[in-house]
Amino acid sequence: DVKVTQSSRYLVKRTGEKVFLECVQDMDHENMFWYRQDPGLGLRLIYFSYDVKMKEKGDIPEGYSVSREKKERFSLILESASTNQTSMYLCASSQTGPPYEQYFGPGTRLTVT
Amino acid sequence: AQSVSQHNHHVILSEAASLELGCNYSYGGTVNLFWYVQYPGQHLQLLLKYFSGDPLVKGIKGFEAEFIKSKFSFNLRKPSVQWSDTAEYFCASGGGGYQKVTFGTGTKLQVIP
Numbered sequence: 276d277v278k279v280t281q282s283s284r285y286l287v288k289r290t291g292e293k294v295f296l297e298c299v300q301d302m303d304h305e306n307m308f309w310y311r312q313d314p315g316l317g318l319r320l321i322y323f324s325y326d327v328k329m330k331e332k333g334d335i336p337e338g339y340s341v342s343r344e345k346k347e348r349f350s351l352i353l354e355s356a357s358t359n360q361t362s363m364y365l366c367a368s369s370q371t372g373p374p375y376e377q378y379f380g381p382g383t384r385l386t387v388t
Numbered sequence: 389a390q391s392v393s394q395h396n397h398h399v400i401l402s403e404a405a406s407l408e409l410g411c412n413y414s415y416g417g418t419v420n421l422f423w424y425v426q427y428p429g430q431h432l433q434l435l436l437k438y439f440s441g442d443p444l445v446k447g448i449k450g451f452e453a454e455f456i457k458s459k460f461s462f463n464l465r466k467p468s469v470q471w472s473d474t475a476e477y478f479c480a481s482g483g484g485g486y487q488k489v490t491f492g493t494g495t496k497l498q499v500i501p
Contacts, residue, residue: 306487315397317478317493318432333488334389365432374439375420375487379432 278302279380281366287386294353296383298366304378305371307349309333309341312363312382324349325371356387390415392481394492401469402500409464409495411453411479420482421462422489423453427475435477438462449473471501 282297300307306325310318310333320333322341330341338360342350349368353360363384367377395410413419423435436447443455453464462479476496482489 308489310491315493317394318491320488320490323488367432369487371487373420374437375482375489376422376434376437377487377489378434379424381431 279366279368279378281364281380281383283383284381285384285386287388288353288356289388290357292356292387294356294385294387296351296353296364296366296385298349298351298368298380299347300349300366300368300378301347302368302370302378303346304368305346306369306377307343308367308369308377309339309349309351310365310367311335312365318365321351353385356385358387361385361387390481390483390490392479392490392492394477394479394495396495397493398496398498400498400500403471404468405499407464407466407469407473407497409477409479409497411462411464411492412460413462413479413481413490414460415481415483415490417483420487420489421453421455422480422482423447423451423462423464424478424480424491425475426478426494432478435464469497469499471499473497474499 308323309321324343340352366380369377391414393412421438479492
């Protein structure tokens with residue numbers, strides 16, 4: 276079974292702090308994704324990566340950056356956390372090639388106070 | 389940019405009732421379509437997917453969906469729901485490179501025993 280793990284289930288940070296969210300997948304997938312999930316808004320793509328050291332902006336990249344130094348690991352960085360970044364963050368991975376289904380981690384609920 | 393519309397935000401059904409959740413996508417090219425489900429407290433998991441071939445797709449737990457290209461629709465159906473189907477359901481479409489997927493805003497299904 277594909278496994279996607281995220282470093283924390285719950286995280287509380289203060290405004291202005293730098294926040295790191297880590298994601299690891301064990302299926303040698305090329306593609307990795309970071310989403311945020313908010314009630315009524317569904318999942319919105321923040322960044323994705325299709326190879327090591329490669330990244331592309333998603334729909335809402337402002338205030339975020341990412342790092343992919345190894346194939347299995349994809350990190351989301353909040354340079355200076357703000358209260359409007361309080362959300363559920365989901366990591367996903369997929370292989371390159373059909374059927375392109377994504378496998379999700381359990382999510383990190385981040386609260387910024 | 390691609391978009392996915394889910395018409396129902398919150399659906400309440402009694403057990404044994406039939407279910408149909410609407411989904412429309414905007415991408416005009418070759419499209420991959422998915423329904424994901426998120427049970428309370430659990431991570432997102434794939435319910436079913438359409439990549440090519442038979443437009444009537446069967447998934448897990450008795451769910452099915454029909455791809456109607458002329459209507460840009462991929463509605464989810466189940467003939468008889470159970471209390472355990474209480475969850476949030478997300479429709480998603482992909483296509484256009486790097487297997488990016490666009491999610492709808494989700495439909496919360498509540499099944500009353």
